[in-house]
Amino acid sequence: MTRLDADVVIVGAGLSGLTTAFRLARQGLRLRVVEAAQRPGGVIGSVRRDGALYERGPNSGLDTTPLVNELLAAAGIADRRIDAEAAAARRYILRNGRLLALPTSPPAFFGTRLFSWKAKLALLREPFVWPAAADAEETVAAFVRRRLGAEFLDYAIEPFVAGIYAGDPEKLSVPAAFPRLIALEQKYGSLIRGQIIGARERRKSAEKAKNAAVSFSFRDGMQTLTDALARGLNIDHGVRVAGLRREADGTLVAECERADGRFELRARAVVLAVPAYEAAPIIARLAPDAAAALGEITYPPVATVASCYRRADVAHPLDGFGFLAPRRESPPILGCLFSSSMFAGRSEGPTVLLTTFIGGARSAPLAQQPEDELAANVSGALQTYLGARRPLWQVATRWPQAIPQYTVGHLRRIAAVERAEAAVPGLRFCANWRGGVSVADCIKSAHESVEAVQRFLRQQAAGAA
Numbered sequence: 001m002t003r004l005d006a007d008v009v010i011v012g013a014g015l016s017g018l019t020t021a022f023r024l025a026r027q028g029l030r031l032r033v034v035e036a037a038q039r040p041g042g043v044i045g046s047v048r049r050d051g052a053l054y055e056r057g058p059n060s061g062l063d064t065t066p067l068v069n070e071l072l073a074a075a076g077i078a079d080r081r082i083d084a085e086a087a088a089a090r091r092y093i094l095r096n097g098r099l100l101a102l103p104t105s106p107p108a109f110f111g112t113r114l115f116s117w118k119a120k121l122a123l124l125r126e127p128f129v130w131p132a133a134a135d136a137e138e139t140v141a142a143f144v145r146r147r148l149g150a151e152f153l154d155y156a157i158e159p160f161v162a163g164i165y166a167g168d169p170e171k172l173s174v175p176a177a178f179p180r181l182i183a184l185e186q187k188y189g190s191l192i193r194g195q196i197i198g199a200r201e202r203r204k205s206a207e208k209a210k211n212a213a214v215s216f217s218f219r220d221g222m223q224t225l226t227d228a229l230a231r232g233l234n235i236d237h238g239v240r241v242a243g244l245r246r247e248a249d250g251t252l253v254a255e256c257e258r259a260d261g262r263f264e265l266r267a268r269a270v271v272l273a274v275p276a277y278e279a280a281p282i283i284a285r286l287a288p289d290a291a292a293a294l295g296e297i298t299y300p301p302v303a304t305v306a307s308c309y310r311r312a313d314v315a316h317p318l319d320g321f322g323f324l325a326p327r328r329e330s331p332p333i334l335g336c337l338f339s340s341s342m343f344a345g346r347s348e349g350p351t352v353l354l355t356t357f358i359g360g361a362r363s364a365p366l367a368q369q370p371e372d373e374l375a376a377n378v379s380g381a382l383q384t385y386l387g388a389r390r391p392l393w394q395v396a397t398r399w400p401q402a403i404p405q406y407t408v409g410h411l412r413r414i415a416a417v418e419r420a421e422a423a424v425p426g427l428r429f430c431a432n433w434r435g436g437v438s439v440a441d442c443i444k445s446a447h448e449s450v451e452a453v454q455r456f457l458r459q460q461a462a463g464a465a
């Protein structure tokens, strides 16, 4: 038998790879974690500046699954978790140049000026709309137009999709991107009926829908999570895996590159916790069909701009989570989080911190502007929508390939990946292009990957005995 460098090699130390490695390490397995960047965390990064704390990428998680708190407890950071302030339950949507609160109750819904009476009345027909065929793969836009009408698409779903995926509902696949919607339609024949009848069932379930889950972060920002997971692991930073091959005895060999040359890592199992466009060339020789499928997954660019203002220089009360800007309004931004209203300790003294998102599938070129232009565009938009003047400072972060798009065909792509996992024992993929893009989705997917790897190692050990 070949000499092995590890039981499992984990490629990529973003949240998905770190969660997988953290949990496998606790099973006493020998691991090697390799990460191309010089720091762990992937897109998660919290930065302190002048008494403020801003996030370069994700600003919060949602505890939609009990696995989130289990992980925090195991990593010893449960007491550092902070939850969003009660006021953050209010979310604004831009309409006709004004910010209107998204209604959260039936009376508020009938009273809101966010939707016209025509749109509100059209909702009454939703329970009578036929479900799509069980195997149909509709776009999010087609699904919403069919069930709820065009205005809901424009002023609720499109901005919401831009907020989660920075995506285009005309392209995203509803069963891949929002499987709960399809489940409601298939089970209850209607979203409204499902919302009412399913309420008791959901209360009993340990899993929570995104709209019912609590937003959380940490006193020192989201990086607390990835730093805690990385702490006990031995991570090789500055190492890029370029290829993967399988030897005759089943050993998987990760072909690694770093500044001073190339080397190989041999292991029983390999978890690829990297973006789809990185995983594709790695498996090109081993699983060409899966590589082709992964190569089809697109990642539009997004930029985030953290802006600090004196409280007195912002006219809006900032009494909420933030606002989303629907495409219909032709805004230069996707939306803005009222970061210092969401979580305590995000700004100091009489200042406020706002985090603005730009680009996405809707307006990719805007995310690619030079940093000073990004900052100038954001301060212009925040002046228009929030009456914010004279930022004290701004920092832009550009993500040239930000969030994977679960477009129509995604389920077929994932099926190709699953076939590759079945054909190459010990190979596992675990990243945000599979099973959901959110922080909680990545934690859940990592949990599933750990189980798959453990199952494989047990079977291998049983076969060898």
Ligand SMILES: Cc1cc2nc3c(=O)[nH]c(=O)nc-3n(C[C@H](O)[C@H](O)[C@H](O)COP(=O)(O)OP(=O)(O)OC[C@H]3O[C@@H](n4cnc5c(N)ncnc54)[C@H](O)[C@@H]3O)c2cc1C
Pocket (backbone or CB within 6 Å): 011, 012, 013, 014, 015, 016, 017, 034, 035, 036, 037, 040, 041, 042, 043, 044, 056, 057, 058, 059, 060, 061, 062, 239, 240, 241, 242, 273, 274, 275, 278, 302, 304, 399, 402, 403, 430, 431, 432, 433, 437, 438, 439, 440, 442
């Ligand atoms: C701007 C932005 C804002 C977001 N906001 C939120 C939010 O508020 N709430 C939320 O729930 N989710 C949010 N998300 C989504 C979520 O946080 C991410 O999906 C999740 O953190 C991704 O983790 P990951 O490990 O799958 O991928 P990544 O974080 O991308 O990690 C992949 C890692 O693999 C490494 N790597 C890549 N190629 C190689 C290679 N060949 N060899 C070795 N290493 C390699 C990379 O350097 C990286 O560290 C946001 C995402 C972005 C981009």
